[in-house]
Amino acid sequence: MESSSNRLFSARDLIGFAVLIAIIFVVLPIALDGFRLNLFGKYLTYAFVAVGLVLCWGMGGILSLGQGVFFGLGGYCMAMFLKLEASTPENTSIQSTPGIPDFMDWNQLTALPAWWEPFNSLFITLIAVILVPVVFAFIIGVAMFRRRVGGVYFAIITQAFAAILTILIIGQQGFTGGVNGITDLRTLKGWDIRSEEAKEILYFVNGGLLIVCLVIAQYVRKSKLGRLLIAMRDQEDRVRFSGYDVASFKIFIFCLGAAFAAVGGAMFTLQVGFMSPTLVGIVPSIEMVIFCAVGGRLSILGAVYGALLVNWAKTSLSESFPELWLLGLGGLFIAVVMVFPNGLAGVYAEHVEPRLMALLGKSKAAAPDSAANETPAE
Template identity: 70%
Template structure:
């Protein structure tokens, strides 16, 4: 029991880091930010779900996915479909040619609710879809790619292609998806108005608590044998394969896990922002999501959260203060990180802050970390399932 709890918390240092993050999210931000800024911060935290997934599949698994916006969009659109159907009751849509269907369907001369939309009358099915659909899609993609040993840059290009195809489909099927405008004018969740200030506070707290749960689950995965296997596969994949492990299926698992985390983030984005758009599904947002993980540190779960928040705060500040230059300033920030901070913010913490508070353990921990990295593949040679 003690070992399991230690794995979830990440040891003493991990527990302190998680406690600091929890205090910032649950106490400091709600206390000092107005409802608009707090809702904006909640939006940034939804991106942290994707960044954590990228830490798992890229930082530890060596799978650089440039299409995580696909799964973020799936979760967002599933939630948006449920909310849109609730907002499209007979009374609210009485002025339409066909009452009882979403407005964009009526504008496109659709006279009956499409079969695809029918199950989303149920909130239980919506939650099921948010979890299962990204897992199924990730499994299909991962199984097709990893069993054929497609990886590295080729996998990244294929994910970009899938993201582009999905964006084109969403925009092209305007009668089903709302097209380029997305699904907008979302009002209630089971009759509860999600547009009020009170609702925004509640949704922010739900989002923050879900993020903490995802952090704990991710730490549990990384502290298990699977986590050691992921690191070994990243460094010496062939050696792991020759040891008798099914490398492809381990990659499929972590890819599916990252996908469902991203989907949950997308669903919370829709609830907090009140719309879902194809601009959040394509290649550009997917690359930005990778940058969140890179800035925070691609080997740090907590760093991914801070990276997502800081990058988006930078986007907001630069776009407000320098509307003509903000893209250049943001691009410069990314270049600095890539050139001078290869381990992101987590690297700065490990180099300058960590020794100040953990002096006695620092040298020993650094030595153990290096040893674990160098012999990760050899550790799995014994006791492995073949």
């Protein structure tokens, strides 16, 4: 354990990463048709949020019920750029004011609002996708963590933010597209994102970015910061008395989680072709937590599987038995808290892995590496 903890990847981590990479880049593309692959591309965008939540919630003990806000802000930034590109004067010549997005025209706006202007540039947009949510997270984080607000209060306040942003987006129809969101997105710098091939390429871009995020998350886990986070989660005061600035670590990890969610949101917009307030509010935000919880709140790889599995179950169940889905999701929330607090990753580490090892003839127990950061104590 001591020797492996200094390296970025232990052998177990490497195998885990390799299996995930194989699944995302080889198994799924071969096994699924274009339509299903696009759906899994959408699920992958949620996995970004789930990975961020593992860092914030599983390791840091900060439960944010407002990840949808960051997902949404990232997604809206991207959607604004794509919408402006789609709203050329030629495309919108039937409007009373050509050259502005259609929903603005429907709401009697005659000029593009000033804060939309920067989103004409892809470069600024890409920066904004990360920067806007991170700055927002930073403000919330500074205000809350400096005053030592945490736990359930933090959860409720972040949930309030999710509610506020949704109401704001729906209310300001002329500026935001209202409840329909920003739809009818066509091209990215002239590249048609609606075609089958584009969706497939975006799926691979998604997978690649997700792996990058996972490596960053792995780095955080293995660094001193990661160990401090777990220490803070379990005994915040002792860490503070040891001379560490607890609030700064919390703010950093919250911002990092927000950045992951924002990347996911921007990729969602590209992959699915729209962004709407239904992805921002309280319900999606808390669903994102369940992706993470199902996968295992302490396992970054587990979170990816959690996001994929829950969403896949949601799609297939609500296709055939829509009334069962809510019951299933509700049951999942309860089960994952009461029966499997460590989610799929916990089940794997406890039951599957030892047998797998035994099967492979290795007597080496798998426990030590996992014991370092298991059992969430709250």
